Amino acid sequence: MSEPLIRTVGLTRHFKVGSFFSRQLLHAVDDVNFTIEPGEIVALVGESGSGKSTIARLLARVYEPTSGEIFFEGRPVAGMRSRRERLAYASEVPMVFQDPFSSINPAYRVDHGVIRAFKLHRRGVVRGDRQGEVERVFAEVGLTPPASASRKFPHELSGGQRQRVGFAQALAFRPKLIVADEPVSMLDVSIRIGVLNLMSELREREGVSFLYITHDVASARYIADRVLVMYGGHLVEEGATEDVLQRPKHPYTQLLLSAVPDPRAPLGLSDAADVGEPPRVVNPEEGCRFQPRCPLAIARCESETPLLRDLGPGRLAACHVAEPDRVGAAVTA
Amino acid sequence: MLLDVANLRVRYRTSKGPVRAVDGIDLTLEKSQVFGVVGESGCGKSTLVYAIARLLGPPFSGEIIGGQIMFQGRDMVTLAERQLRHVRWREFSVVMQSAMNALNPVLTIAAQMRDACKAHSTMSDREIEERSREVLRLVSIDPIHLHSYPHQLSGGMRQRAMIAMALLFTPDLVIMDEPTSALDVVAQRSLMMQIKELQQRLGFAVVFVTHDMSLVSHFSDRLLVMYAGQVAEFGDTRRVFDTPRHPYTRALLEAFPSIRGPKTHLLGIPGSPPDLARPPSGCRFSPRCPVARPTCHATPPRLVEVESDLVRCVLYDDAALERDPVAAES
Numbered sequence: 001m002s003e004p005l006i007r008t009v010g011l012t013r014h015f016k017v018g019s020f021f022s023r024q025l026l027h028a029v030d031d032v033n034f035t036i037e038p039g040e041i042v043a044l045v046g047e048s049g050s051g052k053s054t055i056a057r058l059l060a061r062v063y064e065p066t067s068g069e070i071f072f073e074g075r076p077v078a079g080m081r082s083r084r085e086r087l088a089y090a091s092e093v094p095m096v097f098q099d100p101f102s103s104i105n106p107a108y109r110v111d112h113g114v115i116r117a118f119k120l121h122r123r124g125v126v127r128g129d130r131q132g133e134v135e136r137v138f139a140e141v142g143l144t145p146p147a148s149a150s151r152k153f154p155h156e157l158s159g160g161q162r163q164r165v166g167f168a169q170a171l172a173f174r175p176k177l178i179v180a181d182e183p184v185s186m187l188d189v190s191i192r193i194g195v196l197n198l199m200s201e202l203r204e205r206e207g208v209s210f211l212y213i214t215h216d217v218a219s220a221r222y223i224a225d226r227v228l229v230m231y232g233g234h235l236v237e238e239g240a241t242e243d244v245l246q247r248p249k250h251p252y253t254q255l256l257l258s259a260v261p262d263p264r265a266p267l268g269l270s271d272a273a274d275v276g277e278p279p280r281v282v283n284p285e286e287g288c289r290f291q292p293r294c295p296l297a298i299a300r301c302e303s304e305t306p307l308l309r310d311l312g313p314g315r316l317a318a319c320h321v322a323e324p325d326r327v328g329a330a331v332t333a
Numbered sequence: 334m335l336l337d338v339a340n341l342r343v344r345y346r347t348s349k350g351p352v353r354a355v356d357g358i359d360l361t362l363e364k365s366q367v368f369g370v371v372g373e374s375g376c377g378k379s380t381l382v383y384a385i386a387r388l389l390g391p392p393f394s395g396e397i398i399g400g401q402i403m404f405q406g407r408d409m410v411t412l413a414e415r416q417l418r419h420v421r422w423r424e425f426s427v428v429m430q431s432a433m434n435a436l437n438p439v440l441t442i443a444a445q446m447r448d449a450c451k452a453h454s455t456m457s458d459r460e461i462e463e464r465s466r467e468v469l470r471l472v473s474i475d476p477i478h479l480h481s482y483p484h485q486l487s488g489g490m491r492q493r494a495m496i497a498m499a500l501l502f503t504p505d506l507v508i509m510d511e512p513t514s515a516l517d518v519v520a521q522r523s524l525m526m527q528i529k530e531l532q533q534r535l536g537f538a539v540v541f542v543t544h545d546m547s548l549v550s551h552f553s554d555r556l557l558v559m560y561a562g563q564v565a566e567f568g569d570t571r572r573v574f575d576t577p578r579h580p581y582t583r584a585l586l587e588a589f590p591s592i593r594g595p596k597t598h599l600l601g602i603p604g605s606p607p608d609l610a611r612p613p614s615g616c617r618f619s620p621r622c623p624v625a626r627p628t629c630h631a632t633p634p635r636l637v638e639v640e641s642d643l644v645r646c647v648l649y650d651d652a653a654l655e656r657d658p659v660a661a662e663s
Contacts, residue, residue, distance in 0.1 A: 188374050189546070221590060
């Protein structure tokens, strides 16, 4: 029993890049293992190019993994081959995209996507029930009054409202996990919080799990139970949100946290400006991928790829230097 | 004084009728000062800075319908296109919002820098090449990237290349319209540090537009909070952060979670900025304001001076409060 909703084992995705004669392999995601429990909000954080969105697309089956497997409620996703099984999986794990301006078809009213979901994935909702069900999901995402909101065209809605339409489309499937790829980063700061609150409410009311992909650690803290930190295609740290934020183990997590602008904290120019770039992992060699930017790097980091190590209850980090919490410190947490 | 804007008004013609995107803005900027402009989308921030740079012509169809923009002793509003050519790039330059779209994808960085130099100076090709290398080094891009195309650079590098171009003539004023909004947090922070460092070293003034207040907190000297084309609050940045006066400023500051301190449930700012074709009567923020009183919905508040800073809210206007029956009771 107690099989998680999603479990990945050695999930890997490589892309071929370069011309015919200089064929190279871009390692977008390398050997990633994580789980998502029912009703859990998991945040996946990292810089652009760290492989976050590739993981989202692997979960949504836009890409097939190069190697490794995804288990959905214990069943291997790669084994779902028939059209019926594929549609069933797609409706249980829908995606919400970053750009609310280009992810909704501008030629149709916004209920189009929801009704299409019923036709494709929920044949049980017969024609007569559809309008009521449309209004239910629109009310659920806070677009009121649902009857008139659902008949609007995308250009009549603001960015925040369009993103809510994205969630309405996802909800129409009666999903178990919504993969939200940077759902708020294109929105104004003042309306981001509304969309984040919506995600926690949907979790409370509908019991949906979320994989929330973001580069904004503060918003991850606001809604997520657990955080996964990615760097250069590797998972480098994992743990309960508050735990990771208060006591980051991996030097990359520390860098990420120090970059969050905080108007209340003092800041001097003495703070070293990190001019490093996230790596494009092409034909990688053995060694830690963060090592060129790492302030704590030791000789071993150059020659040996650190694996995720257990550093306390529920805490994992892939770093040769990171230390586990002392027993006393762990107890007070 | 470097820049002195007085009662600036900008109008767009739209199918719904005229829209006053900037409605009576005053501001002053001293040499080497950093000036932040914050507010939500649709508050007129970008219109304000494009008006200052006189970039509102086609395709933007905006026109300045009143006010004055004194820049280095010249009125930018009345300056002819031919005279503008001597001022642009040389005395002030603009860093656009998205480097991805602002750089020409089919020209190398070197070619784009050469264009700007040829149009605004009589430098020789050798001088241009040398200056281009110099400005790239300023923003810590290795000059070997001079002959790269924009797509060969990362997002952060493209944005830094834009800033390098803006510094070609060491202007006195650099206008930056959301220069970091396309970047993730780590790149954002390193770019902000670099801008600040360059600004202190070269002594140019900066007008910096953003919707993310936390970005400007350590960066700007003066802060202008705009709402619906008007000044909501204007003052010393530190003071605005420590004791925000306007309810809108307070709402912006509390709109987004922090990574420190206790976790609290946030609400953001309910509603959205008003349609400027039909601004609400009374205070423009009143429909969204948590502390609005009856008078706010009826009479537009004056811009009042509080300890040499400005705020447009009836709460700080003693004369208006006296006339307000609700306030008199309490």
